[in-house]
Amino acid sequence: MxxxxxxxxxxxxLTGYVFLLHRPIATSxxxxxxxxxxxxxxxxxxxxxxxxxxxxxxxxxLPGLHAPVSIVYDERLVPHIFASNEEDAxxxxxxxxxxxxxxxxxxxxxxxxxxxxxxxxxxLLAHDQRMRRMGLSxxxxxxxxxxxxxxxxxxxxxxxxxxxxxxEGLKYAEYPLEFxxxxxxxxxxxxxxxxxxxxxxxLMLCSRNEDLMATNALNYLGQEKFKFLFPRWxxxxxxxxxxxxxxxxxxxxxxxxxxxxxxxFTEEMINDYPRSIGSNNWAVSAEKTEDGNPILCNxxxxxxxxxxxxxxxxxxxxxxNAYGVSLPGIPYVAIGFNDEVAWGETNVGMDVSDFYExxxxxxxxxxxxxxxxxxxxxxQIEEYQTQGGKIIYDTIKLTKWGPVFLEESRSLALQWLPxxxxxxxxxxxxxxxxxxxxxxxxxxxxxxxxxxAQNFIYASIDGDVALKVQGAMPIKGEDEGQFILTGKxxxxxxxxxxxFDETPxxxxxxxGFVSSANQQSTDSDYPYKYHGYFExxxxxxxxxxxxSNNKITVEDMQSLQNSTFDxxxxxxxxxxxxxxxxxxxxxLWSSALSDWNYYYESxxxxxxxxxxxxxxxxxxxxxxxxxxxEKMSIKLLRPEMWRxxxxxxxxxxxxxxxxxxxxxxxxLKDVVAMSFGNTTVICDSIFASDPNLTWKDFRHVxxxxxxxxxxxxxxxxxxxGVGTAINAxxxxxxxxxxxxxxxxxxxxxxGIYPGGQSGNPGSAFYKNMIHDxxxxxxxxxxxxxxxxxxxxxxxxxTTLNP
Amino acid sequence: xxxxxxxxxWIFLTLLLSFLGHWVLGFAGAFLIVPVFRLQLATSxxxxxxAGLFSWIGFAWFVDHANLGQLSGMIGSLLQIxxxxxxxxxxxxxxxxxxxxxxWLAARVFLTDSSQKVVS
Numbered sequence: 001m002x003x004x005x006x007x008x009x010x011x012x013x014l015t016g017y018v019f020l021l022h023r024p025i026a027t028s029x030x031x032x033x034x035x036x037x038x039x040x041x042x043x044x045x046x047x048x049x050x051x052x053x054x055x056x057x058x059x060x061x062l063p064g065l066h067a068p069v070s071i072v073y074d075e076r077l078v079p080h081i082f083a084s085n086e087e088d089a090x091x092x093x094x095x096x097x098x099x100x101x102x103x104x105x106x107x108x109x110x111x112x113x114x115x116x117x118x119x120x121x122x123x124l125l126a127h128d129q130r131m132r133r134m135g136l137s138x139x140x141x142x143x144x145x146x147x148x149x150x151x152x153x154x155x156x157x158x159x160x161x162x163x164x165x166x167x168e169g170l171k172y173a174e175y176p177l178e179f180x181x182x183x184x185x186x187x188x189x190x191x192x193x194x195x196x197x198x199x200x201x202x203l204m205l206c207s208r209n210e211d212l213m214a215t216n217a218l219n220y221l222g223q224e225k226f227k228f229l230f231p232r233w234x235x236x237x238x239x240x241x242x243x244x245x246x247x248x249x250x251x252x253x254x255x256x257x258x259x260x261x262x263x264x265f266t267e268e269m270i271n272d273y274p275r276s277i278g279s280n281n282w283a284v285s286a287e288k289t290e291d292g293n294p295i296l297c298n299x300x301x302x303x304x305x306x307x308x309x310x311x312x313x314x315x316x317x318x319x320x321n322a323y324g325v326s327l328p329g330i331p332y333v334a335i336g337f338n339d340e341v342a343w344g345e346t347n348v349g350m351d352v353s354d355f356y357e358x359x360x361x362x363x364x365x366x367x368x369x370x371x372x373x374x375x376x377x378x379x380q381i382e383e384y385q386t387q388g389g390k391i392i393y394d395t396i397k398l399t400k401w402g403p404v405f406l407e408e409s410r411s412l413a414l415q416w417l418p419x420x421x422x423x424x425x426x427x428x429x430x431x432x433x434x435x436x437x438x439x440x441x442x443x444x445x446x447x448x449x450x451x452x453a454q455n456f457i458y459a460s461i462d463g464d465v466a467l468k469v470q471g472a473m474p475i476k477g478e479d480e481g482q483f484i485l486t487g488k489x490x491x492x493x494x495x496x497x498x499x500f501d502e503t504p505x506x507x508x509x510x511x512g513f514v515s516s517a518n519q520q521s522t523d524s525d526y527p528y529k530y531h532g533y534f535e536x537x538x539x540x541x542x543x544x545x546x547x548s549n550n551k552i553t554v555e556d557m558q559s560l561q562n563s564t565f566d567x568x569x570x571x572x573x574x575x576x577x578x579x580x581x582x583x584x585x586x587x588l589w590s591s592a593l594s595d596w597n598y599y600y601e602s603x604x605x606x607x608x609x610x611x612x613x614x615x616x617x618x619x620x621x622x623x624x625x626x627x628x629x630e631k632m633s634i635k636l637l638r639p640e641m642w643r644x645x646x647x648x649x650x651x652x653x654x655x656x657x658x659x660x661x662x663x664x665x666x667x668l669k670d671v672v673a674m675s676f677g678n679t680t681v682i683c684d685s686i687f688a689s690d691p692n693l694t695w696k697d698f699r700h701v702x703x704x705x706x707x708x709x710x711x712x713x714x715x716x717x718x719x720x721g722v723g724t725a726i727n728a729x730x731x732x733x734x735x736x737x738x739x740x741x742x743x744x745x746x747x748x749x750x751g752i753y754p755g756g757q758s759g760n761p762g763s764a765f766y767k768n769m770i771h772d773x774x775x776x777x778x779x780x781x782x783x784x785x786x787x788x789x790x791x792x793x794x795x796x797x798t799t800l801n802p
Numbered sequence: 803x804x805x806x807x808x809x810x811x812w813i814f815l816t817l818l819l820s821f822l823g824h825w826v827l828g829f830a831g832a833f834l835i836v837p838v839f840r841l842q843l844a845t846s847x848x849x850x851x852x853a854g855l856f857s858w859i860g861f862a863w864f865v866d867h868a869n870l871g872q873l874s875g876m877i878g879s880l881l882q883i884x885x886x887x888x889x890x891x892x893x894x895x896x897x898x899x900x901x902x903x904x905x906w907l908a909a910r911v912f913l914t915d916s917s918q919k920v921v922s
Contacts, residue, residue, distance in 0.1 A: 006910045007907065010907035011907055013903050013906075014829075014900075014904055017900060018829075021896065036825075036826075036896060036900075037825075039892060039893045039896050040858065040893075040896070040897065041858055041861040041862035041865060041893060041897075042821060042825040042828070043825050045877055046862045046865045046866070046893070048873060049865045049868070049869035049874065050868075050869060051869060052868065052870045177873075709880060710880075711876045711877070711880035712880075762869060762872060762876075764872070
């Protein structure tokens, strides 16, 4: 018996120990991975620690290839694919996306599918429910089905095969680090998952909805004051299509019943994405450049994350040779160039998300009335798995417009363009752009692109420059879509989309350049009406700069992309200073602003003072809004900064400058004085604690890992810029890729993005480009014709055999 | 001297088994070493612990060295551990403990009290 116990005891201990090593550990801060699986050096996290100066030359099999494919990696781990045909190139791209960004692809697809709670636990269930309620998962399924009608479907399947070949060959030791950390395994990829990644782009770029806040503001102000404070057009704007363009379109707008539902909405709409998310792009014609070659530039401003949203690569086949950045999960190069043309995109910002207030028939809320007729709700049961296997069910009600998104005191149904635009063959557009040889190829490539609407810019070695605002844009009445619409009448339904040949477009304009920076697409003469979230300063700055230079060089363009000059500050700061009393004007802080050149340099301190003053001023001017918000527990849309500045310029005694909680009647001068007083107190305090505080320390720029794990993120980046400057760096948004292409023969290009080619935190190529990006540096992009062109820049090669 | 030989063999056996199969298999080397070298219980546990510790630490250090400590630094930051040496120490301890417990079991399974003798 004693001997038996002497064996059983260590046996039990060993079993318990091995069990513990394989078991996730729940802590108050989250769940830790199984300690043994994670720490063992043979398959745990140590296996993700790549040798810093090592590159493994490989010769691998990739079943499904028609011929061998050569991949040459350059010194930044940018792969240059040399394939004999397009099918093989796309399959190789899928393989490389998976090899370097598998976890990023997985988590992006899961986010859209509403499946994050499976990995991160029940705390993300609300997020998942929101995604499913918005319809992302359903729509991705429809996209995947509809793509079967696209010419490119077999290519998307080839891309998927490439990804799955990589996944199938993975051993646990080779899993990307995050799979080990969060203790789950990669799933096979599918066309539907590619569609989910497309939906994540839609979510980021066109899901903003301010209808609740706008409706509340309308209710608070009334029609007249609302129109005064929220004019549809900024008269100072420099739109994408230049002012004065004559439109040949004849469009008589249908009379729409746009009366919004009246009354306050106490619900809150989550707007994860900032108002002016966007980008810059421009192309200057040969006549405006010093050496007579067109130049195209693009810097998309998106969430700055690690891994980066972009994966840089070259795809060379026997018929085309594209280079640029791709989106892991979606085939082809999204922004880039080939031997003949270059292209790029910025976000359009049109409002394509509308709420309809439902008139229920009775308290069961299962049927509703439209045009006096009864419509019945369809029910969709959603199943959510949470970490640990617990299953939760949720019912989504579907109306003719879309899902019931909010159902509290009042019920709202959401109509969102991506859910309608199920013929959205985005891959077809990218493919055709990759293969474009001239203007007509470019124009034709855009036909299949529906959502999210983009400003597609173009330049060619033939000398053409062009820009088309492309995407499905619902035809709307004057105010439709700005407010919550009544669902009682079908008159408020969307009335089709602006036809392809009538979306705003410009080619080879007299001014010698085309440009966009998320501003309004047109002036008010454009026959179609639209509402959106537009930027008011970058476009103006850009057009002023491009218009004033007729000997443009590549260096000028790089410098412009990095410009931290802020036109908003240049317009507002003098107004504020001019309205200060003499005594205040000699104050330390106001004196500093008097000497400022309005550049948001990382080492400057004036941006801190100005930002503080701007915020204090803005909040005081619109104090009635915050007062009403507090009183009624609602959220109100506030006037834009450009409107605040125009009011200060044109009508300094306007009643809105009066502070409602004081008996006196204040004017602009009083508000300026009071806001400056507050600013002085704040600046005295913040500079007392750190006299050397500069913009980079005050406005902390971070590039977070997608899981928000701080250890895998980079914080405190030394970079200037501000959202309204061309170098639109915000706390964790900004230029996610800077590209300058000279359309010479041969074509030359420069680019950089804040991250690295590898998604593995244990790789030397995980974040290696961030420093150069923050300093405004560029890398020469090696657009090779053959592997031999890369000999001097080569890190190593991989050969894939059928 | 023979103990040193056993120790070195055990390290290589742990590495070999861990690479060939599942990492837990590395613990199983004890079932070979203990009966072949007829180690005493205490010696089995002690040498087993050291062999597990050194094989895990050694390999982790080798990987970490080539990586210039980039990833271990991040993992340290994630776990709020400032020193990479502690990360290496935790790694080694987990391996050492696993091999030691397995050695204890092996000693109990294969060796009776009278048959145990010290390899010297």
